[in-house]
Every structure is written in structure tokens, then in C-alpha cells.
Amino acid sequence: MDQPLTEEEEDEIWARSVEKWKQHKEEKRLERERLIAQGITPPEDTEDDEWQNLPIFMQEMPQGSNPMVDALQAITDECTPEELCDSFKEQGNERYQLANAPTTKDPEEKKRYRNEAIYFYNRALDAKCKDMKRNSMCLSNRAAVNMDFKNYGRVIQDCIIAIEFYEGNVKAYYRALKSMIALAKYDDAVKLGDRALAVESIKDNKEIKALRDEAATAIAKIARRKQEKEEEESKKQTELITLAKKLATKKMTLGKPIFDLTQYNTKIWFDDDRGVESVGEGHFPTVFLYPEFSQKDYIVDFQEGCTFGDHLEVMFEQQAPWDKDHRYRMDTIEVYFQTNWTETILPDTSKIDRTKKRWIRVKHTTTIDTVLSHPEYIIPGIPIFYILSKDSKFAKKFLTGET
Secondary structure: OOOOOOOHHHHHHHHHHHHHHHHHHHHHHHHHHHHHHOOOOOOOOOOOOOHHHOOOOOOOOOOOOOOOHHHHHOOOOOHHHHHHHHHHHHHHHHHHHOOOOOOOOOOHHHHHHHHHHHHHHHHHHHHHOOOOOHHHHHHHHHHHHHOOOOOOOHHHHHHHHHHHHHOOOOOHHHHHHHHHHHHOOOOHHHHHHHHHHHOOOOOOHHHHHHHHHHHHHHHHHHHHHHHHHHHHHHHHHHHHHHHHHHHHOOOEEEEEEOOOOOOOOOOOEEEEOOOOOOOOOEEEEEEEEEOOEEEEEEEEEEEEOOHHHHHHHHOOOOOOOOOOOOOOOOOOEEEEOOOOOOEEEOOOOOOOOOOOEEEEEEEEOOOOHHOOOOOOOOOEEOEEEEEEEEEHHHHHHOOOOOO
16 A cells, blocks of 8 residues: 655645746746747647646545535536636635634534635635636635635745746735744745735835834844854854863863753853963862752852862751662762763873773872873763762762663
8 A cells, every 4th residue: 555645745846846837837938939039920829737737626525524525516517627727716715704604613523614615715726717717716715715724835835836826816815924933934934925015016115015024034044143142152163272272281181062952151260360371270160960869969169178078068967858768978088080981172192091991089188189180080061970879889889881
């Protein structure tokens, strides 16, 4: 059994069909011009049936529609294609008006009327009359129903062909522009708006101009936001490089974050900061992670010269609420960091093999600056350390990579 086409495949078939038809039209126009240039009168009333191969016809009755519709569409075989087109179009218009009537309040009833409207517009198009203006109106009417369904892609497809059939169809331009804006296709909307305003009968239409200008404003707004974002990113990168250079004077290496740190204040600062060449003692926002319980502590200011024990003694003065067995005590707590766990901000001029990673334990009496100046410690945005309970099963598995 054949698989149904995806939306992208349907769009591609539609685009190819329209392009083929437009190419056919252009070839016929060039042929007429060639004959005229040779002094030959082109044939009159040349039939152009290529448009009938466009994917705009659909005869199936929508599921769930009123079973009485068949009776309402009874039109004799003696009618001309133009009469058939008009009759079906009028029945479609009636259903569309019923769908949007104040008295029609039930959503399912609205949906049924809209499906019936689309069905009758399909039948009007299927009459394949030679009056392209009639066909254009049927397409833009069908687009109106699809706008109610928020099927903006179909609206655009129908309206583009409607405009090719009759360039004075202002409703087709309007509905296509509204749908393009709804889908954020602002460049397409500006191009189509410019095309519409070049049509003599539409050039002064305020609604079309407003939609075209709305799309142009959106493009300018997006461009402005993009520029602001790029400038902000450039500023952040400059500040990051400056910070990395300041830390390098202390033999510390700044790297890229390994976690999302947006919830923290990640600003590292210095006393007596007089530029890259002269900075005082550092102040480091720091995170302690407890992987066994998926917990963490955030230290606002781990000042240079302070030891890990200085902070741990305050933090574990009382039993942690998540440590039910009281296994995290000053005599059991161990602090670790992993070497080379992220990329450096500045070009790495050391001869250290950054691909090798290992866990290093930090003594409670060690100062933060001693650890941060370790050749294999790369600060991942801000200092991060893992806290484990000594000799626990979890600690052994964690340090060997078994967790």
C-alpha cells in the first residue's frame, strides 16, 4: 500500500506544477512575440489547457459532511462550464456565510459548513471553465475558508495561483499576505505586497499597503534583534577573553561552561582591578555538587586565600536535610575535581595532554587559589567541585565511572 505524501512532498509537487505552468505561459508569450516580429499574425483563440494540470482540483466530499449536500448540488448536464462554475461557487458562498453567521454557534456545525464550502469551491474549479477570472475567484474563496481553518500554507498556494489567473484579485493578495505574515514569511510578503501595489487597480489599496509595511517592519525588527544579539555576544566574548587574561596572570585557566549556569551569578571579580596587568585578590562564585543525591550548594563568594574547610565547616555544622543517614560529615567529606574537563577560552600554550581526564582529591586545608592554579584545572565558567562521602559504595563507583 502506497504511503501518503508528506506535507513537504505535497508542497514540492505543487511548486513544480505551478512553475511548469508559468514556464508554459512564458513560452507561448515568447512564441507570439517571435511571430509578430517576423510579420506573422499569431493564431487567434489558441487554447491553453495547461492550467488544468495544476493541483487545484479535489472532487472528494469531505468526511462528516451533510448527506443532503448531494441533493443541493444537482445541476443538469446541459449547463455550460461557466454556469456550473457559478452555481457551485454560489453554493460554496452560502455555506461559507452560514459558517460565519452569528446564529451558527456550534463549532462542529461551523466546521461542517466550512467543509461543504470547500467541497463546492472544488466542484466549481472542477468545471474547468475557460474564464480565468472566475477560477481566480473560486480559488481565493476557497482560501478564505482555509484561513478560518488556519491552513495558511494552502491559503498561500491557492492565492498565488489565483493571482496568476487574474492579477486584479485583491482578495487573493490580501489573504496570501495575511497567511504569509501568520507563518512569518515576511520576505515573501514584502515581494508579494510590492507586486500587488504595482497593479493599477490595487496600487492605492490601504489594506494591502498596511500588510506589506507590517511585513517590512517585522523584517527590520528581526534584523535589529539579530544585530543586537550579535553585538551582545561580541561584548560577552570580549569580556570573557579579558577575564581569561586576568586569571592567566594568576596562572589560572578559564574554560567554557560544562553546565547551564544561567541560574547563578557567574561574575568573577577582583579587588583593586586595574586591568589585565594588575588585579588584586579574586572572588569566585562556586558550585559544590553532591551527585549521590543530585543536590548542590552555591557559594556566592569563595575568596582567594580561603580554604575549602572554611566553607564546609559552615555548610555542615548541622546535618543536611537530604542526608538521612548522616554520612556527609566533616570527617567523611571528600572534595574532587576532574582535570581537563572543558575547552580553554584562550589558546592553550601548555604542553599538557588535555584529552586525559582524572579525578584529583582536594584537602580541606587547601585554598581555592591553589586548586585553580593547578595546571590541569580548567575553570568551567565558574569553579565547580564534587563532594562525596569517603569510602561509600557510591563514591567508588562514581570515581571509576560506573555510575
